[in-house]
Amino acid sequence: MKEQDCLRRFLFEELGVRGEWVRLQNSWQQAKQYQELSSGVQEQLGQAMASVVLLSATIKFEGAMILQAQGNGDLNTVVAHASHDRKVRGLARGNTQMEAASLSEMMGEGRLVITVEPEQGEPYQGIVKLEGEKLADVITNYFTQSEQLETKVWLFANETHAAGLFIQELPAQESYEADWERISTLANTVTKEEMLSLDCEEMLYRLFNEEKVRVYEPESIEFKCGCSSEKIETTLVSLGKKELDSIFLERDIIEVNCEFCGKHYDFDKVDIENLLSGKPIEKLSKTRH
Ligand SMILES: [Zn+2]
Numbered sequence: 674m675k676e677q678d679c680l681r682r683f684l685f686e687e688l689g690v691r692g693e694w695v696r697l698q699n700s701w702q703q704a705k706q707y708q709e710l711s712s713g714v715q716e717q718l719g720q721a722m723a724s725v726v727l728l729s730a731t732i733k734f735e736g737a738m739i740l741q742a743q744g745n746g747d748l749n750t751v752v753a754h755a756s757h758d759r760k761v762r763g764l765a766r767g768n769t770q771m772e773a774a775s776l777s778e779m780m781g782e783g784r785l786v787i788t789v790e791p792e793q794g795e796p797y798q799g800i801v802k803l804e805g806e807k808l809a810d811v812i813t814n815y816f817t818q819s820e821q822l823e824t825k826v827w828l829f830a831n832e833t834h835a836a837g838l839f840i841q842e843l844p845a846q847e848s849y850e851a852d853w854e855r856i857s858t859l860a861n862t863v864t865k866e867e868m869l870s871l872d873c874e875e876m877l878y879r880l881f882n883e884e885k886v887r888v889y890e891p892e893s894i895e896f897k898c899g900c901s902s903e904k905i906e907t908t909l910v911s912l913g914k915k916e917l918d919s920i921f922l923e924r925d926i927i928e929v930n931c932e933f934c935g936k937h938y939d940f941d942k943v944d945i946e947n948l949l950s951g952k953p954i955e956k957l958s959k960t961r962h
Pocket residue numbers: 898899900901931932933934935936
């Protein structure tokens with residue numbers, strides 16, 4: 674049995690370096706099934722989804738992490754979400770039929786925004802320029818700028834799998850430079866083929882067989898969209914009465930389709946009037962696939 678849709682953390686106990694490995698299969702298939710994406714665009718989105726799982730697992734929080742790459746290129750947006758309980762979703766916008774090329778060729782100039790939305794408390798954001806051949810370069814830059822800890826990440830994706838490897842110096846116990854250099858040099862020999870096919874422990878053995886590595890229990894990952902009629906209602910209300918009234922001049926129903934999961938939401942004039950006046954609306958018949 675191959676390990677799929679799972680995250681594994683590991684630790685170089687004697688060196689003060691931690692790591693994570695992730696591979697998505699079913700969750701990746703489900704996340705992209707509502708979108709028509711070329712294999713080149715799938716490579717970018719799959720890498721974004723693998724990385725948001727890796728990054729969300731580096732912090733202790735309850736809520737969602739959103740990784741959003743925005744550029745002025747033909748592929749203008751790539752978004753990936755992960756929750757603390759390892760639910761993922763993602764989408765790409767713009768020319769989603771592009772041929773495979775480097776990140777900067779596909780997305781142009783722009784920025785990568787990483788947002789943490791805790792269930793309690795205010796959201797916070799980190800921003801880094803969208804520069805480099807690949808998303809892994811951008812994320813490595815992000816860590817170089819935002820944390821003083823040495824961090825490296827490798828990301829790979831194709832039409833069937835998305836995978837990532839992450840290593841970071843431990844905050845409390847700084848590793849010796851030579852140890853970090855050795856581990857990151859070894860990790861850097863990892864290939865796409867290994868990441869998309871070998872299980873975590875096999876791969877760790879192949880990369881670091883002379884090191885003592887402790888590998889923690891797998892954590893499973895699932896595709897799940899966090900959309901709901903409540904969230905869409907909040908967005909509609911924020912448009913304001915004037916805007917909503919003008920929409921109803923042209924149609925009888927406001928239809929909203931979730932880009933992540935394909936779910937369909939309808940609101941008629943009465944629903945919207947109730948919403949604006951703060952009355953609850955009947956939700957049972959409002960959603961359908
Ligand atoms: Zn949805």
